[in-house]
Amino acid sequence: MSIAFPERHNLAHLPTPIEKLERLSQLLEGPEIYIKRDDLTGMGKTGNKVRKLEFLVAEALHDEAQVLITCGGLQSNHARATALAAAKVGVKSHLVLRDSAGSDIDGNLFIDRLVGAEVTFITQQEYEQVDDIMQRLADDYAKQGIKAYVIPEGGSTALGALGYALAIEEAGRQMKAMRMEFDHIISAVGSGGTLAGMLLGKSAYGLKAQIHGINVCDDAPYFQERVSNIMREAKRRFGFETSLQKKDIDIIDGYVGKGYGLSRQEEIELIKLVARTEGIILDPVYTAKAMFGLRDQIRKGRFAKQEKVLFWHTGGIFGLFPKRGLFF
Numbered sequence: 001m002s003i004a005f006p007e008r009h010n011l012a013h014l015p016t017p018i019e020k021l022e023r024l025s026q027l028l029e030g031p032e033i034y035i036k037r038d039d040l041t042g043m044g045k046t047g048n049k050v051r052k053l054e055f056l057v058a059e060a061l062h063d064e065a066q067v068l069i070t071c072g073g074l075q076s077n078h079a080r081a082t083a084l085a086a087a088k089v090g091v092k093s094h095l096v097l098r099d100s101a102g103s104d105i106d107g108n109l110f111i112d113r114l115v116g117a118e119v120t121f122i123t124q125q126e127y128e129q130v131d132d133i134m135q136r137l138a139d140d141y142a143k144q145g146i147k148a149y150v151i152p153e154g155g156s157t158a159l160g161a162l163g164y165a166l167a168i169e170e171a172g173r174q175m176k177a178m179r180m181e182f183d184h185i186i187s188a189v190g191s192g193g194t195l196a197g198m199l200l201g202k203s204a205y206g207l208k209a210q211i212h213g214i215n216v217c218d219d220a221p222y223f224q225e226r227v228s229n230i231m232r233e234a235k236r237r238f239g240f241e242t243s244l245q246k247k248d249i250d251i252i253d254g255y256v257g258k259g260y261g262l263s264r265q266e267e268i269e270l271i272k273l274v275a276r277t278e279g280i281i282l283d284p285v286y287t288a289k290a291m292f293g294l295r296d297q298i299r300k301g302r303f304a305k306q307e308k309v310l311f312w313h314t315g316g317i318f319g320l321f322p323k324r325g326l327f328f
Contacts, residue, residue, distance in 0.1 A: 003204060003239050005162060009058040011085055012041040012050045015170045018178070018310065020065045023277045030298035031307040034182065035280065036171060039315040045088075047315020048194050049081040049164030052155035057085050059159060065149035067092040067322035069137055070129045073261055074099035075285065078154045078191075080108040083117035094118040094141075094148070096134055098127040107321040127308045154202070156193025156226075164197025165240070169205045171310070182209040183307040188215035188290035188314055189223055189251065196230035198312075199249065203242040209310065216286050216295040217260035220251035239283060248263075255293035261285050267292050268326050283316025284323050290314075 013284040021033040041050045052152045058070055068086045072079040072095070095117050097109070103121075105113055113117060122133060131152065136174065138148035154160075167323035175181055188204050189195050201213055228246040235242065257264045274282050274291065282288045294311060298311045304310055 003165075004296060005166075005238065006055060006159070007062060008054045008162075009061060010043055011057065011088065014041070015174065016040050018174050019143075021278050021280075021311075022166060023306060024274060027273075027277060028295055028298050029292050029305075030310045031183070031303045031305055033294075034308065034310045035163060035166045036207040036312045038141035039166075039281070044084040044237070045081050045113070047077050047081060048164070048231065048312075048318060049078040049155055049315075051167055052160030052193055052197075053081060053085045053151075053163075055240075056149075056151050056155055056157070058090060060091070063090060063149060065091060065139055066088055066146050067094055067148045069096070069134050069148050069262075070151040070155070071093045071096040071098075071127075071134060073097065074103055075261065075322060076109045077108060077285075077316045077319065078282075079117075080111045080318060082155075083112045083115050085114040092116075092118065094120065096120045096122060096130055096131075096137070098122060098124060104322065107320065108318045110321075111318060113159045124187050126325050127256035137172060148151065149158040153185060154191025154193055156196070156230060158196075158230055158315055159231050159300070160235055161193045161200060161234055162238065164194050165201035165235050166196055166197075167206060168201025168207055172205050172207055180308065182310040184303060184309045185211045185312060186290060186294050186309060187211070187213055187312040188286035189215045189227075190217060190286055192223055192226040192230055194314065195223070195249070195310075196227045197232070199227070199244060200231055200234055200240050200242065203244065204240060210247070210250065212252050212257055214252045214290040216289045217256055219256075220253040223251050224249045253295070255289050257289060257292075263288070263326060268323075270295065271325065278312070281317050281320070282313070283319045285319050286314050286316050298307060
């Protein structure tokens, strides 16, 4: 397969390690569970978003952009990673965040402010038109003679998804070195780009593992449509070939809980359990819900005891701090 990968700006610390969760696997009495540590892609730039930003920032710099505009929730990991990436390459960042201006400066928002991001707060209702709002900001910058580059929510575009096509190639090399194959790969899904990239990588590099997404918002049909659209655009732009149909994109639904960014006490207790069992910190928005779903699916018998499961840690540690009152 001939894939035309575009330029990439190195931002992440790669490759991230794969570790066996020995004690958690024993505790859950199911398959062997391993973890891909994309929470270790960097200090401030921790998490899955930075892999996407390597391609997006490269394009922005090629276009001579002077400001990166993106969006997300108040505690958006993607917005924080974008703000840090912008500071790293010497351009301005402007974040459009879903909340009120009176919110506490904590967690990801604290990091956003620390690195000098401009922040525009909008309501939940206004966020439904966030793409238009970001484009208006870009137009306002253009009137000032400043070129802006707009990054959609989560960096989840065909270009951004390339970061996870390459991540699958990276994992494949690690499996070869470990002399083992995973039967399943599990990842949280919040905007679709990570899962789309993984599926593109599976097709491109012949990975045998089944890839499953656990949605942390919306529902399975929504993400099947969104992921399918990203993959279709990647095929058109970059030469990927895949026979995967929309209906074949496996979204394990039912673990959104109270909603995006909202935590049930059971999820909080699971974060504590993993921390105290393995010394690994999950985040409340993405990985806690995904791990909650994995544990429940193990209990329901979906994954056989003789199988090997790779849980992809997508980062997000800063989102813990605004929720500290739920823990103790």
